[in-house]
Amino acid sequence: MNSSSFTKTLLFWFSIILFGVMLWKLVSATPGSRADEISYNEFMAKVDAGDVKDVTMYPSQNSYDVSGQHLRPAGRLFHVTLSKEMAPAVIEHLREKGVDVKIQEVHGTDWMILLLNGLPLVLLVGFCLFLIRQMQRSRFRATLVNSSSTRTGIGYDLHRLEYGRPLIVGGIELPFDKGPVGHSDGDVLAHALCDALLGAAGLGDIGTHFPDTDPKWKGANSLLFLEHAKKLLADKNFAIEHVDAVVITEKPKLGPHFPKMREALAKALGVSSDKIHLKAKTNEGVDAIGRGEAIAAHVVATLVSR
Ligand SMILES: [Zn+2]
Numbered sequence: 001m002n003s004s005s006f007t008k009t010l011l012f013w014f015s016i017i018l019f020g021v022m023l024w025k026l027v028s029a030t031p032g033s034r035a036d037e038i039s040y041n042e043f044m045a046k047v048d049a050g051d052v053k054d055v056t057m058y059p060s061q062n063s064y065d066v067s068g069q070h071l072r073p074a075g076r077l078f079h080v081t082l083s084k085e086m087a088p089a090v091i092e093h094l095r096e097k098g099v100d101v102k103i104q105e106v107h108g109t110d111w112m113i114l115l116l117n118g119l120p121l122v123l124l125v126g127f128c129l130f131l132i133r134q135m136q137r138s139r140f141r142a143t144l145v146n147s148s149s150t151r152t153g154i155g156y157d158l159h160r161l162e163y164g165r166p167l168i169v170g171g172i173e174l175p176f177d178k179g180p181v182g183h184s185d186g187d188v189l190a191h192a193l194c195d196a197l198l199g200a201a202g203l204g205d206i207g208t209h210f211p212d213t214d215p216k217w218k219g220a221n222s223l224l225f226l227e228h229a230k231k232l233l234a235d236k237n238f239a240i241e242h243v244d245a246v247v248i249t250e251k252p253k254l255g256p257h258f259p260k261m262r263e264a265l266a267k268a269l270g271v272s273s274d275k276i277h278l279k280a281k282t283n284e285g286v287d288a289i290g291r292g293e294a295i296a297a298h299v300v301a302t303l304v305s306r
Pocket of ligand 1: 159182186187188191
């Protein structure tokens with residue numbers, strides 16, 4: 001979450017809380033608070049004068065809240081508080097006077113009031129939880145940023161093609177009348193991939209690790225280079241995140257062989273084949289590649305440090 005959406009969320013919750021508080025204040029203004037506050041004596045005088053038709057009594061711990069309506073002026077509310085001790089005698093007196101007495105343990109609207117009063121509290125708790133979660137997330141992100149990094153490397157290779165040599169691309173031998181000229185098996189894709197991986201890890205290039213002057217590598221299967229590169233990456237705590245490659249050749253068509261190539265490369269690198277993406281291009285008949293005299297590959301590799 002970026003800072004602007006964080007601010008928006010903050011404002012949203014603030015508005016919700018404000019709205020909740022306003023609603024609470026509105027509902028808290030119950031009829032009781034708008035009623036005439038009268039004394040016990042005034043109340044009894046009204047009862048004796050027949051000015052009270054019915055009352056509702058709300059018992060609490062030490063007192064009774066009594067609410068009712070004046071007959072004159074009609075509809076006007078009054079409220080009086082009685083001590084708990086006085087209540088039984090008053091109730092009896094009221095009934096003698098024909099006043100309808102209702103006793104309610106809980107105000108009729110109390111559940112709603114309780115709910116709405118609790119709403120700001122619920123919102124406040126929700127807001128606090130939201131803030132805590134955001135803080136944890138940003139701390140987690142900071143931990144991630146500190147503990148891992150992403151590195152990218154680029155690799156390029158080109159080999160001349162000559163008649164009568166095996167064409168090996170991505171560890172797979174393809175049926176074709178020409179093949180690359182090279183010290184090893186001349187696998188352009190494996191070589192460019194190796195360079196991209198070594199470059200991303202800051203480990204030099206393929207020539208540093210497998211010099212073409214070394215007879216050990218004469219005719220070598222280039223997948224061995226990748227297996228070695230895998231070990232070098234592991235030593236530096238790098239993992240391969242993704243590989244994207246383009247192989248450029250006029251002929252043959254490479255696409256149908258990609259699944260096998262991906263499998264072979266992935267096996268050599270010890271990753272799943274979905275981390276390896278391959279594309280094929282021709283050079284539209286232009287220059288050495290276009291004339292079928294060479295094959296080339298470009299590879300970009302992404303590593304993450306563990
Ligand atoms: Zn090469």
